[in-house]
Amino acid sequence: MKISKSYSGFSLIEILLVVSILAIISTSVFIWFSNYQRQTEIESASKMIISSLRDAQSRSISGKDFMKWGIFFDGTGNKFILFRDEGGYAGATIKEETYLSSYVEFDSASLSGGCNEIIFEKINGATAQNCTIKIIDKSDNANFSGIIITSSGLISN
Numbered sequence: 055m056k057i058s059k060s061y062s063g064f065s066l067i068e069i070l071l072v073v074s075i076l077a078i079i080s081t082s083v084f085i086w087f088s089n090y091q092r093q094t095e096i097e098s099a100s101k102m103i104i105s106s107l108r109d110a111q112s113r114s115i116s117g118k119d120f121m122k123w124g125i126f127f128d129g130t131g132n133k134f135i136l137f138r139d140e141g142g143y144a145g146a147t148i149k150e151e152t153y154l155s156s157y158v159e160f161d162s163a164s165l166s167g168g169c170n171e172i173i174f175e176k177i178n179g180a181t182a183q184n185c186t187i188k189i190i191d192k193s194d195n196a197n198f199s200g201i202i203i204t205s206s207g208l209i210s211n
Contacts, residue, residue: 095191124171129162180206186201
């Protein structure tokens with residue numbers, strides 16, 4: 055008479071295989087989510103800046119407080135500032151400061167050449183220069199969004 059043994063359960067190799075597959079899937083999902091979150095932060099910052107630029111332009115066109123209005127981009131403080139122009143940002147009355155997310159920053163090269171201060175003219179909303187402001191991912195400079203401001207006052211991304 056032969057007695058057969060029956061084993062139930064999982065072998066160590068099977069368990070290690072399942073754990074390895076779960077680790078690979080988890081890592082992939084984490085990387086995808088992290089990239090998605092950073093791209094969302096860049097898009098959100100871009101929309102906030104465009105909204106503030108249009109607000110400053112609208113205030114200038116309407117002649118609010120009988121002044122020109124502008125935005126100052128502070129690359130070192132990672133913020134942008136809505137101000138009432140009284141001879142440039144240095145002598146301006148600050149109305150609103152907005153800080154960027156800790157994941158993004160201004161590209162310092164895009165702020166050079168006078169593009170760190172955008173002042174809109176009364177009545178027509180034009181500016182003195184053409185600028186492209188870049189918001190970049192702090193961990194990946196290839197991931198960015200650009201905001202274009204033309205001398206005629208057109209704002210786009």
